[in-house]
Amino acid sequence: MEMVSLTIDGIKVEVEKGTTVLEAAKKIGIKIPSLCYLKDINKPSSCRVCVVEVGPRLLASCSLEATEGMDVKTNTRKVREARKTVIQLTLSNHKRECLSCGRNINCELQTLAEEYNIRDVEYEGEIAASAIDDLSASIVRDNEKCIACGRCISVCSNIQTVSAIGWSGRGFETRVSTPYERPLGESNCVNCGQCIMVCPVGALHEKENIQDVWNAIDDENKVVIVQTAPAVRVGLGEEFDLGVGERVTGKMVSALRRLGFDNVFDTDFAADLTIMEEGTELLTRVSKGEKLPLMTSCCPGWVKFIEHNYPEMLDHLSTCKSPHQMLGAVIKSHYANVMGIDPKNIYVVSIMPCVAKKFEGEREELSNEGLQDIDAVLTTRELAQMIKEMGINFAKLEEEEFDHPLGESTGAGVIFGATGGVAEAALRTVYEVLAEKDLEQIEYEAVRGLEGVKEASLELPNGQTLNAVIAHGLGNARKVLDSIKSGEKSYDFIEIMACPGGCVNGGGQPIIKAHLRDDVDAKVVRAKGLYSEDKALPIRKSHKNPSIQKLYKDFLGEPNGHLAHELLHTHYVKRNKF
Ligand code: FES
Numbered sequence: 001m002e003m004v005s006l007t008i009d010g011i012k013v014e015v016e017k018g019t020t021v022l023e024a025a026k027k028i029g030i031k032i033p034s035l036c037y038l039k040d041i042n043k044p045s046s047c048r049v050c051v052v053e054v055g056p057r058l059l060a061s062c063s064l065e066a067t068e069g070m071d072v073k074t075n076t077r078k079v080r081e082a083r084k085t086v087i088q089l090t091l092s093n094h095k096r097e098c099l100s101c102g103r104n105i106n107c108e109l110q111t112l113a114e115e116y117n118i119r120d121v122e123y124e125g126e127i128a129a130s131a132i133d134d135l136s137a138s139i140v141r142d143n144e145k146c147i148a149c150g151r152c153i154s155v156c157s158n159i160q161t162v163s164a165i166g167w168s169g170r171g172f173e174t175r176v177s178t179p180y181e182r183p184l185g186e187s188n189c190v191n192c193g194q195c196i197m198v199c200p201v202g203a204l205h206e207k208e209n210i211q212d213v214w215n216a217i218d219d220e221n222k223v224v225i226v227q228t229a230p231a232v233r234v235g236l237g238e239e240f241d242l243g244v245g246e247r248v249t250g251k252m253v254s255a256l257r258r259l260g261f262d263n264v265f266d267t268d269f270a271a272d273l274t275i276m277e278e279g280t281e282l283l284t285r286v287s288k289g290e291k292l293p294l295m296t297s298c299c300p301g302w303v304k305f306i307e308h309n310y311p312e313m314l315d316h317l318s319t320c321k322s323p324h325q326m327l328g329a330v331i332k333s334h335y336a337n338v339m340g341i342d343p344k345n346i347y348v349v350s351i352m353p354c355v356a357k358k359f360e361g362e363r364e365e366l367s368n369e370g371l372q373d374i375d376a377v378l379t380t381r382e383l384a385q386m387i388k389e390m391g392i393n394f395a396k397l398e399e400e401e402f403d404h405p406l407g408e409s410t411g412a413g414v415i416f417g418a419t420g421g422v423a424e425a426a427l428r429t430v431y432e433v434l435a436e437k438d439l440e441q442i443e444y445e446a447v448r449g450l451e452g453v454k455e456a457s458l459e460l461p462n463g464q465t466l467n468a469v470i471a472h473g474l475g476n477a478r479k480v481l482d483s484i485k486s487g488e489k490s491y492d493f494i495e496i497m498a499c500p501g502g503c504v505n506g507g508g509q510p511i512i513k514a515h516l517r518d519d520v521d522a523k524v525v526r527a528k529g530l531y532s533e534d535k536a537l538p539i540r541k542s543h544k545n546p547s548i549q550k551l552y553k554d555f556l557g558e559p560n561g562h563l564a565h566e567l568l569h570t571h572y573v574k575r576n577k578f
Contacts, residue, residue, distance in 0.1 A: 006070040021061040021072055022050055026518060032074055033083065033112055035090070035200050036149035037062035041159060042198075044150050049086045049112065053079050084116050092123035094201070095144035101202040102381075108200035108514050109147060128172060136185035137362050138207055138355040138507075139193060143175050146203040152176060152195035159500060160474040162305065164189035176203075188308045188577065190474070192301035192498040193355035193507015206355045206508060209376045210386055216347040216375070217260040224347045226261040227327050227406075228252060230268050231353035231417035231503040232380045234529035238510040238522075239384030240394040245525030247533055250399020255387050256351075257400065265406040267350065268413030270327035271425065273551070274298065275412060275542035277568055278320045278422075279429045280559040286464065286492060291315050293469075293484070293491040296422050298322045300360035301498030303572065305474050310481050311574035316494075319569040321373070323416065324350040324357065325366050327406065328373030329567045334555045335406065347375045351383045353417070353506035356498065365570050379508025405547040411534030412542045418527035419472035419502035420447035420454060423495040427458060427468070428541045435461040442540060448531075450501060450524065452476040455491075468493040473500040501527065 002017040008025050015024045022032050023039075035047040045063040052061045053073040061074070073079065091113060098104055130143035150167070153176060157163045164187045168177035178187045196204045216224045237248040256264045282294050297303055297318040306313060321329065328350070332343040350357060354377075360366065361374040378386075387394055401407070412428055415421035424444045432439050446456035447470050454470040469491045471477045477496045483489040499506050501523030512522045534540060542548065556564045 004066055004068045004070075006066050006068070006072065008072045009074055015066050019066050021052060021059075021064045021066050021070070024066045025052075025061065025072070025074060030074055032061050033115070034062055035108060035112070035147065036151065038151050038154065038198055042149070042151045042154035047086065047090065047147070047149055049083055049090075051079060051082050051086075058082050080116070084118065087112050087116055087118055088122050090147050091118065091121045092125055093127055094147060095127070095142070096121070097145075101145070102205045103202035103511075106511055106513055107202060110201075111514055126172075128175065130175065133178075133183050134207065135183035136189065136191065136207065137359040138191035139184055139189065139196065140205050140207055141176070141184060142203050145201050146176055147201055148174055148176070149200060150176075151198040151200065152204060155194045155198050158475070160190070160192060160194060160498070161478050162188060162190055162192075162474060165195065188575070190301040190304040190308070190498060191356035191359045191507075192474070194499060196355065196507050197505070197509070197511060206379050206382065207358055208382060209358070209378055210382050212376050213349050213378060213386070216349070219347075221345055222347045223262050223341055223345055224260070224349065225263040225265060225331055226256050226349045226351060227265040227267045227270070227324055228256070228351040229324060229353055229417065229503060230271065230414050230421075230530060231506060231509065231526065232351050232383070233533070234417070234504060234526040235353055235380045235509040235522075236384060237394075238512070239381065240387075242395060244512065244516060244520045244522050245529045247529045248394075249533065250401070251394060251397040252383075253402055254397040254400040255392055255394060256383075258392055258397075259386055259390055261349070263403045263406075265327060265331070266402045266409050266413075267324045267327055268409030268416070269406050269545070269547065270323035270330070271413035271416040271422075272410055272542035272545045272548050273326050273330070273568070274320055274323045274416075274422075275425050275429050276548060276552070276559045277326075277564060278318050279426050279433070279542075281318055281320065282426065282430060282493060283433070284560065286466070293494045294318055295494045296496060298416065298422055299356070299497045299499075299503075300354070301356040302474065302477060302496045304356070304359070304575070305477065305498060306481075307573055307575040308577055309478070310485075313481065313485075314572045314574065317572055319565075319571065321366060321568055321570045322357075322360065323413075324352065324377075325360065325373045325570075326568045329368055330551070331406065332368065332371055332373065333567060334551070343369075343371055348373070350374050350377045351380065352377050353380050353503045353509045354499075355379060355507040357508075365573075368567060381508060381510055384510070405550065408545060408547040409537075410542055410545050411537040411540030413545075414530050414533045414537065417503045417530045418448070419450070419497050420444075420470045420495065421502065421530070423447045423456070423468055423470050423493065425542055426493070427466075429543045430466070431458065431460065432541060433543060447495075453480060466493060467491045468495070470495045472497045472502050474498050504530065
């Protein structure tokens with residue numbers, strides 16, 4: 001490995017050839033501000049806030065390669081003045097509604113303005129006007145807040161390979177736009193919300209449904225039932241300044257009761273149910289050698305991606321609804337019946353780490369007898385907002401348990417929130433059902449971790465080999481699908497999650513504070529939190545969940561049976577590439 005040595009602010013540093021000055025400075029604890037830069041994703045050098053002094057010149061450190069003998073100054077008066085001007089100019093064309101913006105206090109531009117002591121915006125000029133695009137079920141775009149950093153475009157094109165947004169116009173008219181300037185909701189956007197996660201300001205955010213939920217809670221005729229996805233419990237605490245990835249399951253349940261929900265259930269229960277249905281589907285397809293590989297269908301971003309881009313492969317998608325939809329369907333049928341409640345009076349709220357779930361919740365095929373399975377989807381961030389609005393001291397809450405029976409879950413259900421988790425949960429059940437005995441070793445390391453594409457082979461007790469592949473991030477999904485189409489690869493089972501790292505890094509999760517971003521990889525620590533919950537639970541295999549067993553005995557009959565198919569399975573739609 002070739003190294004170069006340079007001096008930054010008088011400190012000698014040695015870095016690998018090819019390293020940028022910004023990254024070299026980071027290595028020795030020198031912070032250089034940045035707005036458009038996003039490591040390994042976006043490096044357009046457009047904002048210029050990262051300028052440093054090299055000889056007589058001011059250069060953008062995010063794209064400046066460190067060279068042997070270079071002498072860099074990061075914080076001279078000239079540098080600071082230049083950065084102030086850049087921030088002032090950016091602010092002058094930014095809709096400054098900071099106090100009522102969803103990113104207030106966690107906005108990278110606002111933070112820089114504060115750090116650089118900007119007390120007044122000196123430049124007055126025309127502000128590029130733009131209408132708010134809020135027709136998508138999941139994502140709202142406000143181009144008047146956009147600072148044209150291009151991070152959203154890069155993540156959408158380079159990481160997700162969706163390219164639902166891109167540049168249009170020139171000069172002052174340059175803006176982030178959709179194909180033919182149509183609303184995002186009419187495009188091939190898959191609603192993953194990764195654009196929201198990288199936006200430094202408030203130009204992109206989820207479509208809020210908080211008021212709908214308050215209205216339901218305040219309606220005396222409604223029984224309002226909430227369920228929470230696995231990844232929410234390792235993200236929510238960050239909104240209350242608890243540690244990144246800290247597990248707050250009990251406090252979250254307690255907060256939900258204080259908000260006024262009548263029942264607090266766990267989507268993990270339905271993750272166990274999904275394993276029963278999807279595992280059975282897998283075993284059936286493998287035994288018949290039909291429609292293989294079986295692809296998971298838990299992730300609505302991925303489902304919309306395949307509907308747009310590989311409609312010819314839709315037969316391979318599991319027909320299982322995603323876990324929260326399954327739980328909604330069970331609540332409005334069996335649970336309503338047992339409790340003697342008219343399903344029309346039940347309002348089901350899903351708390352999800354995801355914005356695509358909002359779109360999914362509105363899909364008309366995800367309904368039963370004219371009622372949508374789910375009535376509202378809130379992100380982890382929206383839940384935090386409600387808790388704050390209610391004045392709850394989250395950190396001080398006593399821990400409480402989910403309501404039973406639809407709150408009882410296993411470790412297998414919990415790990416759904418991390419990439420590889422669905423595959424691991426399925427393998428635990430499929431193997432044991434075939435082996436007809438309890439397994440000791442149930443942790444499948446090959447499917448864990450952040451490698452973009454993970455392959456695993458499992459010898460089944462019946463002598464067959466199950467070839468599985470796990471991909472996260474839609475660019476990686478595309479690679480897997482293309483390798484199957486070309487005949488280069490062949491698999492039996494495929495797990496795909498649209499968001500890099502899986503749901504722990506979903507588009508509805510807390511946006512990690514800028515000052516923590518360099519030190520912590522949130523998706524790694526959040527996943528650790530889920531695996532530790534799995535380890536701590538007494539039951540770690542979906543088919544061993546007593547409440548699941550009882551649900552089949554009392555109501556559903558057999559996995560993949562007639563009633564299960566009617567309530568828990570769905571179909572898909574071929575969509576245009578756009
Ligand atoms: Fe370097 Fe924007 S961060 S130019």
